[in-house]
Amino acid sequence: MTSSDNMDDNLTPIDDAIVSQAVQWHLRVEGGDMTAPVWQEFSAWLAADPLHARAYDQIVEADDDLVALENSEAVAALPVAANDEPTSPSRRGFLIGGSAIAAAVVAGILLWPSQNELRFERYATGPLEKRTVDIGNGVRIEMNGATKIDVARGEQAVVRLARGEVAVFIEKRAPAAVRVEAGQISLVDNGTIFNVIRHDGLIRVAVSEGEVIANPERQAIALTAGQSLQMREGSGIIERGVVDIEAVAAWRRGQLAYSDTPAQVIATDIGRNLAIPVNLDPSMADRRLTGVVQLDGDEAEVVARAASLLGGRAQQTANGWAITAN
């Protein structure tokens, strides 16, 4: 290892072999299934040479750039794809805010290749629109509003949830008829009905019948009826939970059903279903709800209903609604 000249920390290129190792570690960390012993190994690698930590920092910063570029792309798509792009109220700090404005300028430059070896067809729903897609093999996908999926039909159909919410119904009992991918979570059925939400950086899976295997090649987490999992995207942390079977995919009946659910999740759900930002007063963040929110009626009624169940009230804001404490 060469000793580094601290005067020029950012300008001196780090030895390529070290950068390669740092990228490798980054891939493992972002891959999301590092176990404690592997973290220990990572810790030992970092401690072995200060250059290792510096190389790793560079990768993380480079990665932040990519996330910023991703967001600028997403925001740029808003005015054009009016049919399926809901406005996202989330802004994650300075870099994102800046790049959001940059979007209009940069979006045209980088043409990411879009074709894949599997042949995917895209389906999208607009806000409040619902749609059923029969993908063959006894598999039916019901899409909630503001949802985007890519579907490759075949022996094992692949459904990639880019955003939104789907309920998956598998009629036949043959296992592995479909593979649903939502970011770092892959789900393979074992004859089942389950619901997947990918929204605002959170992936949530709930099973109402049969069994689903999450990430079969790795953690292989079996979820049976009444079980759920969630993962904050990029955190790599999968949390298990339980869910009321009746509540899974209740959105299809125009209801949102909850059991001991944090108020923030409910506000986000209402916003997603109404396709309008619904912000929650931070002082209410600790509140939880067990119950059902009916989605019928106009926007004001729905938000007011949710607010009163949470012990607050609904207030119209410049761009949507706020649920505030009484």
Add this chain to the structure above:
Amino acid sequence: MADEDQGLSAVFLANRATLLRFAMARLAGAPESEDVIHDMWLKVSGYQPSGPIADPLGYLFRMTENVIRDLQRSAARRRAREAHWMDETPGMQSGDKNSISPEKIAVERDRLRRVEARIAELPERTRLIFRAFRLEKRKQADIARELGISLSAVEKHLQRAYKTVIAARRDDDAEMEVE
């Protein structure tokens, strides 16, 4: 719920030294390591997981990594503000995220545009894999299976892509230095 909560706290306390060692290695010995661990304790003692955690120590490592990244990002934002102090209202709070001046946006936009242009020069397959892994957050094994290539081939593409971004950032810093 309370039991699991205490469980995570207990695992934290039992492994405090291990996590501190990680934070110190990760921050190359910077004194903020102790702050990171303190911050972790606040998070862990008030944390309510929605279900059992399979690998609590792995979970705590990941939480530590997240705390360190937040710390580094806010430090980077602070540096950016100080570098452009003329754009700022005096006495502004460091947590203010709405404090972006048009000049800073333009600088940041140009920088990101240069990074993007460099990515655009990569071979199509490299870009496809990079996009699938990082932007669509898909797993390397899934990408390899879909493209019918080996896991190590996927990694090679990702290596190349990350190194391209790092080189673009370094060139940018070098330019700034000249200016």
